[in-house]
Amino acid sequence: MEIEGGSLGLSTAIATLSAALGTPPRCNVAGSAVVLPDGRLGRVSFLAEKVRVLRAQWPDVDTLVVAAEQDDIDTVSGLVRVVRAPDLAAACAHFELSLESLPPCRIEERRPMLAALHSQEHKPHDVAQWIEKSAEAWELARAFHVEACARDAIEARLLAAIFASHAGDGQLSRAILAEVSEDDVRSRPPLRVRKLIYLATGTIDDDVVLAERTAARAVELCAELSGDDRAVLIGPALGTHGRTLLHADRIDEAEPLLRAALAHHRDHLEEQWPRSACYLATCLRHAGRAAEALELIGEALAAAERHSDRWEVAETTALYLHLERGRALAVLGRLRDAVLDLEHVVRKQDPAAAYPRLGAHRTLADVLARLEDADEARKHLRVCVDIARGTGRQTLRRVGGVAAAEALLAARPLLSALDLEAAWVACFPADVARGHVLRTWVY
Numbered sequence: 001m002e003i004e005g006g007s008l009g010l011s012t013a014i015a016t017l018s019a020a021l022g023t024p025p026r027c028n029v030a031g032s033a034v035v036l037p038d039g040r041l042g043r044v045s046f047l048a049e050k051v052r053v054l055r056a057q058w059p060d061v062d063t064l065v066v067a068a069e070q071d072d073i074d075t076v077s078g079l080v081r082v083v084r085a086p087d088l089a090a091a092c093a094h095f096e097l098s099l100e101s102l103p104p105c106r107i108e109e110r111r112p113m114l115a116a117l118h119s120q121e122h123k124p125h126d127v128a129q130w131i132e133k134s135a136e137a138w139e140l141a142r143a144f145h146v147e148a149c150a151r152d153a154i155e156a157r158l159l160a161a162i163f164a165s166h167a168g169d170g171q172l173s174r175a176i177l178a179e180v181s182e183d184d185v186r187s188r189p190p191l192r193v194r195k196l197i198y199l200a201t202g203t204i205d206d207d208v209v210l211a212e213r214t215a216a217r218a219v220e221l222c223a224e225l226s227g228d229d230r231a232v233l234i235g236p237a238l239g240t241h242g243r244t245l246l247h248a249d250r251i252d253e254a255e256p257l258l259r260a261a262l263a264h265h266r267d268h269l270e271e272q273w274p275r276s277a278c279y280l281a282t283c284l285r286h287a288g289r290a291a292e293a294l295e296l297i298g299e300a301l302a303a304a305e306r307h308s309d310r311w312e313v314a315e316t317t318a319l320y321l322h323l324e325r326g327r328a329l330a331v332l333g334r335l336r337d338a339v340l341d342l343e344h345v346v347r348k349q350d351p352a353a354a355y356p357r358l359g360a361h362r363t364l365a366d367v368l369a370r371l372e373d374a375d376e377a378r379k380h381l382r383v384c385v386d387i388a389r390g391t392g393r394q395t396l397r398r399v400g401g402v403a404a405a406e407a408l409l410a411a412r413p414l415l416s417a418l419d420l421e422a423a424w425v426a427c428f429p430a431d432v433a434r435g436h437v438l439r440t441w442v443y
Helices: 009-021 047-057 088-094 107-118 127-146 150-166 170-177 182-186 189-203 208-222 227-247 251-268 270-286 290-306 312-331 335-348 357-370 374-388 394-410 417-425 434-440
Strands: 029-031 063-067 081-085
Touching: 009 029, 009 088, 029 088, 047 063, 063 088, 081 088, 107 127, 107 150, 127 150, 127 170, 150 170, 150 182, 150 189, 170 189, 170 394, 182 189, 189 208, 189 227, 208 227, 227 251, 227 270, 251 270, 270 290, 270 312, 290 312, 312 335, 312 357, 335 357, 357 374, 357 394, 374 394, 374 417, 394 417, 394 434
Parallel strands: 029 063, 063 081
Antiparallel strands: none
């Protein structure tokens, strides 16, 4: 049985702590709460149903630990004594276990954790998972800093920053990178280049001019790297520089850099070239060369799907390529073919507030409206508008805001103009030129 949700978070944490300490928890106490990344406890759903099953199968359990904010307590008050706990440490005390009793984690144990986080960078995580991974990396960085392991601390902070960028939180990414000073990386050229690449990535949606300068500096510094380090970093540096120029509507300058990144990855990092091809295809589509983009996508998608069993990055990249192929097909007027690719992306990724799925919702709203399927188009546009007016990460909200602006520009009565305008205003400052955003937005 596949179990979804986080209701087992507290029970899993208690079981793990008990095993680590070699001490059994109190047998008359149970727990039902989500454990959040910062250790706080979150509420669960269907509490009454869970307690009824608990009482039927484990009648000796007379106490239930829940989150401080848990609701529906009155529905179970006659069945079990409910104890509220604000966080994991407080909850553990009710089981007569203590987090403070855990032995310290040694540096040689933390380094494999850091290596494991490195392998996460190209996995298909959703926003919440990326933020959780960012928090894990930041905690490792703090531990390495305390132990005066400077290089490991920098590595961990860089990962925390790029994970935050993947979640669409450029502000958080930049804040983490600010903890890595120029003195920290001056004597470590590979880390210095990575910091610049990640800083450009985290800045691109808020200050594209600064992002372009930062990425250009990363490309320059690659000339100073050793052969092996340069082989790993020049491709991402060129690709990031190209993407900043694409966002700045400098397409003619972006294309040669994106082509250079693609050529480098073809020669040196085979698993990365399909993603580079996707970026170049986006550039070609924005340049009005959708047919050329479509040909490149077909080649890259075949490579990604051929290697999906070997590299997880290929599986993730395939979703981006299907999104880009759907958009290229839409530009070429092959609307029904475009729907097939875009719906594939929607089916393959959860939740809706994840990329590239949200990008597929955005484009489906337009394509289905052009096919005069207003009801289905409205559903996809509603997903975008709800996310734009929500409280999620900024970049993803802006994808929804752009979808709303595109619907306004097309003058299609899918949703009220007031609703669409509110979605735009919720995401972009008043001084931002809507036409420029719609012309350069690539997500």
